[in-house]
Amino acid sequence: xxxxxxxxxxxxxxxxxxxxxxxxxxxxxxxxxxxxxxxxxxxxxxxxxxxxxxxxxxxxxxxxxxxxxxxxxxxxxxxxxxxxxxxxxxxxxxxxxxxxxxxxxxxxxxxxxxxxxxxxxxxxxxxxxxxxxxxxxxxxxxxxxxxxxxxxxxxxxxxxxxxxxxxxxxxxxxxxxxxxxxxxxxxxxxxxxxxxxxxxxxxxxxxxxxxxxxxxxxxxxxxxxxxxxxxxxxxxxxxxxxxxxxxxxxxxxxxxxxxxxxxxxxxxxxxxxxxxxxxxxxxxxxxxxxxxxxxxxxxxxxxxxxxxxxxxxxxxxxxxxxxxxxx
Amino acid sequence: xxxxxxxxxxxxxxxxxxxxxxxxxxxxxxxxxxxxxxxxxxxxxxxxxxxxxxxxxxxxxxxxxxxxxxxxxxxxxxxxxxxxxxxxxxxxxxxxxxxxxxxxxxxxxxxxxxxxxxxxxxxxxxxxxxxxxxxxxxxxxxxxxxxxxxxxxxxxxxxxxxxxxxxxxxxxxxxxxxxxxxxxxxxxxxxxxxxxxxxxxxxxxxxxxxxxxxxxxxxxxxxxxxxxxxxxxxxxxxxxxxxxxxxxxxxxxxxxxxxxxxxxxxxxxxxxxxxxxxxxxxxxxxxxxxxxxxxxxxxxxxxxxxxxxxxxxxxxxxxxxxxxxxxxxxxxxxxxxxxxxxxx
Amino acid sequence: xxxxxxxxxxxxxxxxxxxxxxxxxxxxxxxxxxxxxxxxxxxxxxxxxxxxxxxxxxxxxxxxxxxxxxxxxxxxxxxxxxxxxxxxxxxxxxxxxxxxxxxxxxxxxxxxxxxxxxxxxxxxxxxxxxxxxxxxxxxxxxxxxxxxxxxxxxxxxxxxxxxxxxxxxxxxxxxxxxxxxxxxxxxxxxxxxxxxxxxxxxxxxxxxxxxxxxxxxxxxxxxxxxxxxxxxxxxxxxxxxxxxxxxxxxxxxxxxxxxxxxxxxxxxxxxxxxxxxxxxxxxxxxxxxxxxxxxxxxxxxxxxxxxxxxxxxxxxxxxxxx
Numbered sequence: 005x006x007x008x009x010x011x012x013x014x015x016x017x018x019x020x021x022x023x024x025x026x027x028x029x030x031x032x033x034x035x036x037x038x039x040x041x042x043x044x045x046x047x048x049x050x051x052x053x054x055x056x057x058x059x060x061x062x063x064x065x066x067x068x069x070x071x072x073x074x075x076x077x078x079x080x081x082x083x084x085x086x087x088x089x090x091x092x093x094x095x096x097x098x099x100x101x102x103x104x105x106x107x108x109x110x111x112x113x114x115x116x117x118x119x120x121x122x123x124x125x126x127x128x129x130x131x132x133x134x135x136x137x138x139x140x141x142x143x144x145x146x147x148x149x150x151x152x153x154x155x156x157x158x159x160x161x162x163x164x165x166x167x168x169x170x171x172x173x174x175x176x177x178x179x180x181x182x183x184x185x186x187x188x189x190x191x192x193x194x195x196x197x198x199x200x201x202x203x204x205x206x207x208x209x210x211x212x213x214x215x216x217x218x219x220x221x222x223x224x225x226x227x228x229x230x231x232x233x234x235x236x237x238x239x240x241x242x243x244x245x246x247x248x249x250x251x252x253x254x255x256x257x258x259x260x261x262x263x264x265x266x267x268x269x270x271x272x273x274x275x276x277x278x279x280x281x282x283x284x285x286x287x288x289x290x291x292x293x294x295x296x297x298x299x300x301x302x303x304x305x306x307x308x309x310x311x312x313x314x315x316x317x318x319x320x321x322x323x324x325x326x327x328x329x330x331x
Numbered sequence: 332x333x334x335x336x337x338x339x340x341x342x343x344x345x346x347x348x349x350x351x352x353x354x355x356x357x358x359x360x361x362x363x364x365x366x367x368x369x370x371x372x373x374x375x376x377x378x379x380x381x382x383x384x385x386x387x388x389x390x391x392x393x394x395x396x397x398x399x400x401x402x403x404x405x406x407x408x409x410x411x412x413x414x415x416x417x418x419x420x421x422x423x424x425x426x427x428x429x430x431x432x433x434x435x436x437x438x439x440x441x442x443x444x445x446x447x448x449x450x451x452x453x454x455x456x457x458x459x460x461x462x463x464x465x466x467x468x469x470x471x472x473x474x475x476x477x478x479x480x481x482x483x484x485x486x487x488x489x490x491x492x493x494x495x496x497x498x499x500x501x502x503x504x505x506x507x508x509x510x511x512x513x514x515x516x517x518x519x520x521x522x523x524x525x526x527x528x529x530x531x532x533x534x535x536x537x538x539x540x541x542x543x544x545x546x547x548x549x550x551x552x553x554x555x556x557x558x559x560x561x562x563x564x565x566x567x568x569x570x571x572x573x574x575x576x577x578x579x580x581x582x583x584x585x586x587x588x589x590x591x592x593x594x595x596x597x598x599x600x601x602x603x604x605x606x607x608x609x610x611x612x613x614x615x616x617x618x619x620x621x622x623x624x625x626x627x628x629x630x631x632x633x634x635x636x637x638x639x640x641x642x643x644x645x646x647x648x649x650x651x652x653x654x655x656x657x658x659x660x661x662x663x664x665x666x667x668x669x670x671x672x673x674x675x
Numbered sequence: 676x677x678x679x680x681x682x683x684x685x686x687x688x689x690x691x692x693x694x695x696x697x698x699x700x701x702x703x704x705x706x707x708x709x710x711x712x713x714x715x716x717x718x719x720x721x722x723x724x725x726x727x728x729x730x731x732x733x734x735x736x737x738x739x740x741x742x743x744x745x746x747x748x749x750x751x752x753x754x755x756x757x758x759x760x761x762x763x764x765x766x767x768x769x770x771x772x773x774x775x776x777x778x779x780x781x782x783x784x785x786x787x788x789x790x791x792x793x794x795x796x797x798x799x800x801x802x803x804x805x806x807x808x809x810x811x812x813x814x815x816x817x818x819x820x821x822x823x824x825x826x827x828x829x830x831x832x833x834x835x836x837x838x839x840x841x842x843x844x845x846x847x848x849x850x851x852x853x854x855x856x857x858x859x860x861x862x863x864x865x866x867x868x869x870x871x872x873x874x875x876x877x878x879x880x881x882x883x884x885x886x887x888x889x890x891x892x893x894x895x896x897x898x899x900x901x902x903x904x905x906x907x908x909x910x911x912x913x914x915x916x917x918x919x920x921x922x923x924x925x926x927x928x929x930x931x932x933x934x935x936x937x938x939x940x941x942x943x944x945x946x947x948x949x950x951x952x953x954x955x956x957x958x959x960x961x962x963x964x965x966x967x968x969x970x971x972x973x974x975x976x977x978x979x980x981x982x983x984x985x986x987x988x989x990x991x992x993x994x995x996x997x
Contacts, residue, residue, distance in 0.1 A: 014815065017812070017816075018815070018816050018819055018820075021816050022820065029828065133411075142967070143714055143964070143967075146714070146960070146963045146964055146967045147956070147960040147963065147964070149963060150905050150908070150909070150956060150959030150960045150962070150963040151909075151952075151955075151956040151959065151960070152909045152912045152913060152916075152952070152955055152956065152959070153909075153913075154913060154916060155912070155931070155948075155952035155955065155956065158940060158948050158949075158952060159949065159952070161940055162940060162945050162948070162949070166940060166941075166943075214967070218970070225410070226452060227447055227448075227449065227452035227453045228452065228453050228454055228455045228456075230403075230408050230410070230447075230453075231445065231447060231453045231454070232455070232466075233408055233432065233439075234406055234408055234439060234440065234444070234445040235439060235440045235444075235466065235467040235470060236435065236436040236437070236438075236439030236440050236441070236467075236470050236471065237466055237467070237470045238436070238470060239432065241466065241470075245455075245458070245466075246455050246458075249455075249457050250455070250456065250457060253457075261818065261819065264819065264820070264821040264822065265822070267821045267823070267824070268821055268822050268823030268824070268910070268913070269823075269913075271823050271824065271827070271913075272823075272913050272916060272917070275917065276935075286824060286827055287827070287917055290827050290830065290831050290917070293831070295831065298827070298828055298831055299828070301824065302821075302824045302825065302827075302828050305821050305824045306819075306820055306821060306824075309819060309820075309821050310819060313819065323457065324456075324457060325456070325457060325500040325502070326456060326457075326500070326502050
């Protein structure tokens, strides 16, 4: 229990840091980009939006930093993330909410697949030491895990879209279709998602397989595995119930943290495929110098990763009885 | 106490006629090698002994003398790079060497069980004690939950643990309780042979003795044979029927405990005994055995103990020493040559 | 990726010889290990090739990579091994000269990151108490924050930074994992006998840190460097791909940027996108292979295993017995 509390505390602390960073960054940067940006958009903003921007970036206000800070936090709590500059006059929250389901779908499915497949392959590879799974694949995965995500995306495009013409390579769905819950639309969405998903999966799974395999090998040398053999337990039970259950524990939090890495890669994959997710939006925001949007996206992404880490911590507590006892 | 001594070792592929000796265990010329990148390291060399029903055999020696390897070899629990490269292990007449895990599954735990050194490492940390008992029972065909629960509670009571601890995880028990629950687990099917690898080494002196007494009491009740490996000669000699002293992977001395303890024939056994102070008796200066055990990766000429032996002769360094029979005791020392006919 | 999660075991025994000779022994072991492990050899060879390309590019190609003088979008030919870009630059020249900047970014950021990891990790472990809490907190937060989005945000606010800023942000965001690992290893060593002995001898703290502690952690430090290098290669490529750093300079990442900008894929100039990507992948792979090999060297259990030959296939069973 104390473990969960401590982790929740860390969660809150990191979140607060992220928020504060978001708040301070525009005010700290040299040359005051806030002013420059405001000058740039002066003609296009209505007075309220302009005023909101001023408040958000601490320009022309006569309030103390601390008051601004609490106002900022208050705004956040109400979901007021400001107005987007690149997609003016849409509020940032609308723009972001639009993109989240796409990224969630893409990353959600890929990470779950990577986790499930990777774990199984890693376990089997370690269990059958010396088999082909164990000798051939590790070096291959070492290499694949070092390849930039976006480049694999480009290669996939070349092979499967441009040369073979099997799958589309831009956008998240055919723009001529109207989004709705019918099979035509959904299958179209899936078609567009295959290549980006494969690009992420191929690179991400390699590292995970290797980690799982290595921990599994270390676990297999433990005394309780020998004991399980001595008891005459069937091989599958030893592999899963005794070895895998113990091997996976130290990796759970590592897996969650690697999600931060996956998100990073996903940003570029979405960019390469013009896939309308959070990552693509982030790059667009960068191009359009849309600071409010960028900050909001950064917040959303960090929140997601922190949440995943918290989930992994809860899973650890549920699966490892030792954490429940210790403080 | 019979010491059956067949004088052939089985070669691969050769079927040997079954040896019916009435013993629970006959180990014949067992040899275990570690195949490492640096070459072959012989951890156990040509070890032979037998264990009668209900007998308590103690195996003592320094760290690295091969006693744990020997135990795991007997129980067919070796992992690469360790391999049995010679000899047979006859459990009630059947040679266990070379059998696959599935072929061994029925014998395991039902007829022969194992108790390891550190219960904290030997018990699965994420499963309760009860579920680990259940695993063993289900693997041998006991399915009814009532039967499983009854038997689990029964064996725990046998070692003096409240059955409500079946729901506990290993880390929730004290060291002594963990060790005793391991022993309880070993008793599940009332096996004929229990192999114990230094089960008391992780405990304090008081807990050690109480555990030994418990083990001996269980043996008296249930009648199983015990092979007990330890480095603590004084501890085991209070409880064992026979004592085997190992050095550098070989049998140095083997015989009835009382006789080996009172008048050891091998200089190493004598040295071991002198290293343990006696509570009674006059104060004597403690003598250890100088030097350290040999590097088993080097093939040695002559007696392995020669570099450290206080009674070494010149020919000890060059002659390979066989096991000699002196009365009821086997001893690997050239000084006992005249005591009986050579074994090899 | 592997480096992030693989369990690297540091040396488990205290040095019985002096720390200096221990470091020397470690280097010797390293050399032999690299020679004997196939993965390490491949990785090392790749690195050597790239280093050669980076240091002596003029020995391999005569063309100026930036000169836009050749025919545009030419396919591969005897004059232009990889063809030309849509701006008329020779791709092969770019590939060779690009190695320099890419390698510099990877190595420099890796080294600086490792130095920072060692400094902060050891400081946290050694100082303990409040400094430790503060340093650990900062490190953990940086570890958790998603790097790429953070890099993009920073890039937005520092648009004209160039390579120096690129390296800077890579170092600041990348040191965290190594620092954590080094800290936990240093903590586990705090009460080792040889350190107690040094303290009792009256050695100064700095001496203890540099002469006693660091040499025993060499394998972990090397692993940290290699792991960070892999990451930095990937992240740097990604950042350059979207235009951060200096798009005008010649490196493999900027080649990809221009390839994307000039729609190389859509116009069939595949080599433009493939060549720099392959090289980036190979560079990352070289570091990753070396790292993985070091894992195996440090932890023998992970080494490739040949299936044990079953020597005995005798199945004697006695009718009536057992």
